[in-house]
Amino acid sequence: MAIATVNPATGETLKTFEPHNAGEIEERLVRAERAFREHRLTGFAERSRLMHRAADLLEEDQDAAARMMTTEMGKPLAAARAEAAKCVKAMRWYAEHAEAQLADEHPAPSDVADSGAARAFVRYRPLGPVLAVMPWNFPLWQVVRFAAPALMAGNTGLLKHASNVPQTALYLEELFRRAGFPEGVFQTLLVGSDAIAGLLRDERIVAATLTGSEPAGRSVASIAGDEIKKTVLELGGSDPYLVLPSADLDKAVRTAVTARVQNAGQSCIAAKRFIVHTDVYDTFTARFVERMSALKVGDPTADDTDVGPLSSAQGRSDLEELVDDATRRGATAQCGGGRPLHLPDGWYYEPTVLTGVTEDMRIHREEAFGPVASVYRVDSLDEAVELANGTSFGLSSNAWTRDSAEQERLTRDLEAGGVFFNGMTASHPGLPFGGVKRSGYGRELAGHGIREFCNATTVWFGPEE
Numbered sequence: 001m002a003i004a005t006v007n008p009a010t011g012e013t014l015k016t017f018e019p020h021n022a023g024e025i026e027e028r029l030v031r032a033e034r035a036f037r038e039h040r041l042t043g044f045a046e047r048s049r050l051m052h053r054a055a056d057l058l059e060e061d062q063d064a065a066a067r068m069m070t071t072e073m074g075k076p077l078a079a080a081r082a083e084a085a086k087c088v089k090a091m092r093w094y095a096e097h098a099e100a101q102l103a104d105e106h107p108a109p110s111d112v113a114d115s116g117a118a119r120a121f122v123r124y125r126p127l128g129p130v131l132a133v134m135p136w137n138f139p140l141w142q143v144v145r146f147a148a149p150a151l152m153a154g155n156t157g158l159l160k161h162a163s164n165v166p167q168t169a170l171y172l173e174e175l176f177r178r179a180g181f182p183e184g185v186f187q188t189l190l191v192g193s194d195a196i197a198g199l200l201r202d203e204r205i206v207a208a209t210l211t212g213s214e215p216a217g218r219s220v221a222s223i224a225g226d227e228i229k230k231t232v233l234e235l236g237g238s239d240p241y242l243v244l245p246s247a248d249l250d251k252a253v254r255t256a257v258t259a260r261v262q263n264a265g266q267s268c269i270a271a272k273r274f275i276v277h278t279d280v281y282d283t284f285t286a287r288f289v290e291r292m293s294a295l296k297v298g299d300p301t302a303d304d305t306d307v308g309p310l311s312s313a314q315g316r317s318d319l320e321e322l323v324d325d326a327t328r329r330g331a332t333a334q335c336g337g338g339r340p341l342h343l344p345d346g347w348y349y350e351p352t353v354l355t356g357v358t359e360d361m362r363i364h365r366e367e368a369f370g371p372v373a374s375v376y377r378v379d380s381l382d383e384a385v386e387l388a389n390g391t392s393f394g395l396s397s398n399a400w401t402r403d404s405a406e407q408e409r410l411t412r413d414l415e416a417g418g419v420f421f422n423g424m425t426a427s428h429p430g431l432p433f434g435g436v437k438r439s440g441y442g443r444e445l446a447g448h449g450i451r452e453f454c455n456a457t458t459v460w461f462g463p464e465e
């Protein structure tokens, strides 16, 4: 895939970029390693000062950065502005909390004595240059949620961003440089995915993080595993959204729409499978279809647009195939189900609600990366849990119930990295984020995220001290 900015609203190629050649990649690896030697020795106060500066700069750039994202991957401008603001918040959050999160840990005195030590503690030390392979769907946020903790911990970062967001990738490198981070602390590699294997095998790269598809995760994890290098993987999701009889139905319907069509449905944590108890199924489905049909699909730069184009022609045809497969096998599109006729240019797809989805349909098993919801009817909580867990994914989950016994049961039984009650899944700097099963492993954000790329070093002093 060429490294290029192609406007998803028009299909027009706006700018193309030459990939870095072998020499340019080598220069960046040298710089990353050299920068790590210095950066690991800087204190938290200095790193925090620089991270705050990066946050301030991004805040000043919010509008321009948002326009860049909208042009490169098609999200509505308001959503792009919100993404930039979320990055600012996360940078400030790590600037303020990293030191406490990486403070020395002191084991129980009885365990220290039992180990024969006069004293012992755990220190979190940085690992080195980390490769970040990142996707286009949240082109700033996916990177910042890696970079803010990684840089605050004393690591250096090398970004291989998706090939359709090169301007955002270069902007991020420039942002950290303008903030004052020394040369080499954060760099963008303009390379295709064919360069990833070589980077992972390079001894200067010590670890990797990837947000992307399951095949991409498998490939990165297998090479990194072969090299005995730590990885964090955040892969796809097909999050369930349970609606049970005690739900506040108005809120459950309104939130369901946002949860499904955020980012034109191109979010790993978007709710995708709506599992609705039979007592409220008819009302929920009718109101959900009504609201999904009323969404305004169109120009992502217009203020009143709810749903922009999908990011690529390929993304749209993948989605079309899933929906066509389902309807061919007997599912019903209660609304949508195709391209909006009034938008012949650009990669638009209508908000779609499918009912009658069955196990033999691809959409039942695969991630629908676009504004397409599958609604299922269930007769009991047991059936809802079984259906919710009947997927290879386990990123997050949502449940609408005001019954505390049901909440307890779902907290115990839903196979996912998150269980969100009476609201929709959203990431937050202070809450760990990640999945189980084929949605990946490891955690981003919060203290869990910053410690992923640290060496938890046991420091032990014998009695002779």
Ligand SMILES: O=CCCC(=O)O
Residues within 6 Å of the ligand: 137, 138, 266, 267, 268, 269, 426, 427
């Ligand atoms: O695509 C997954 C990440 C979405 C988010 O963090 O809001």
